[in-house]
Amino acid sequence: MSCFQHTFYTMQVFFTELLPLQFDSYQFLIIHPSLLTSFIFCSFFLILFHFMQWWQQHRHKHKRLPPGSMGWSYLGETLKLYTENPNSFFSNRQKWYGDIFKTHILGCPCVMISSPKAARTVLVTQAHLFKPTYPPSKEKLIGQEAIFFQQGAYHSMLKKLVQASFLPSTIRNSVSEVEQIVLKLLPTWANRTINTLQEMKKYAFEVAAISAFGETNELEMEEIRELYSCLEKGYNSYPLHLPGTSYWKAMKARKLLNETIKMLIYRRKESRKHGGGLLGVLMRARSHNLYQLSDSQIADNLIGVLFAAHDTTASVLTWVLKFLHDNANILEAVMREHKGIKSKLATENRGLSWDDTRHMPFTNRVIQETLRSASILSFTFREAVRDVELEGYTIPKGWKVLPLFRTIHHSPHFFPQPHKFDPSRFEVAPRPNTYMPFGNGVHSCPGSELAKLEILVLLHHLTISYRWQVVGNEDGIQYGPFPVPKHGLPLKITLREKIFT
Ligand code: HEM
16 A cells, blocks of 8 residues: 555545534534544644655656646645536646646646547556556455456456356346346335435345345345445545444444355355355356455455445436436437337236347437436546656656546547437447446456346336436535435436336
8 A cells, every 4th residue: 555545545534524524513623532633643744745745746857747737735736626516627627738637636646637548548558557546445345355456367367257247148147136126116116205316226236236146035135235334334434443433333344244245155155056146156266276266355356346336326327317307308219119118028928038128229328328428437546556658748656547537428529519418429339438437448347237237127117107207406416426416316206197018
């Protein structure tokens, strides 16, 4: 763990967690010694950062660094990022400096990239020179041996196994399970106002859990659900590891989750049944001596997949409903497509199949356009492992490199009228490396097909049987962990009087 990772996270915490607290509740700061200590600690580091930033700029003065401003000490660019809309922060700098520019955010020198060619270099062709980086406290919660944080041989081995669990040939058998989850969930929404994000999280969790663990008894699943929920709260909180804090509770839940998964592994070993899901794949690989994986490596990767699959898919589902609500003609076209499929299913007296989901071209374009327009993962983080030459500039060792997916997805050069929600733009394939909602290269998302399947199945049943109306007229975005419509998009759901058959 590098010094920059420490400083990056400490200051991120300072700005996002501590600073608002100090202004809001000065008394609280006085009586809460842990906060006071943190405040003194952060002040000390502010001075240190000022010096470090000066040093960083001077030690690289004979290198050709990308253009851009490092801001005034630590505060300069960081405050701007936090006070401006993050998207205008990125696009303004792109206008001023070009597709590659440097900045200094949250205690780290960064290079931001919005050229598809340079993003490809970082993520694909020279990926070995740019390692994935995460704040250490988050890494500990997910599990240090999870796939995201790895490079090289261990990463390739894990990727093969994880990918095998989410290939179309594997998940095609899960359609009816996913459909059953939807059919159980939707009636609970009827005639009430839901917090869309929260409901989508429930759905995404159930699907992710089946993919991770396969068939598991309800009691074990309930335990996993509760522990995971505690883990998630801590993941999104201030990482103060003191008794009683959310982070501390999350670390405890993480340990228990490890034990629960180890128990599952033990039981499957005893019964000589590896079972389904990613757990089954990992256990089989181990028992056939294909790969040496310890129980905790297996646990880290199962928990990692739950993390990767949960909030991401739930946020995209929330946006799909928002965009369909705001674009009545597009919703009408989606409904027409699903009415056709529903008639066929009724005639043949069966549920959805994998092949049905392959015949939803318009809905697929709506999903593609949602992924572009919402770009819930605005960027990803890498760190240069040594000085790297990129498009005529030097990126010094240890600097963060951020390929800006959202800026590329919103560039009028690649997506004309980028602010318009227009699924028809995907009637023609986007130019290579301009469309990366699931990333690119070695770390690209292995769960993309599962995520799309979840969205298709939910949209099928929702559009056929229900209407939805946004409650309130407050447009806006809430950030954290991903951008979603404000208040999680409250929706009033009503059952259609006449359900299509
Ligand atoms: C719409 C929903 C989703 C979106 C937008 C999404 C997006 C992404 C992106 C952009 C990355 C690459 C991150 C990087 O390069 O740093 C990624 C990685 C990953 N995703 Fe997804 N994802 C989604 C759903 C899922 C699902 C359903 C699963 C699992 C079933 C999953 C599992 C993973 C894993 C394991 C990785 C890490 C791969 C690696 O490091 O090699 N994701 N995802």
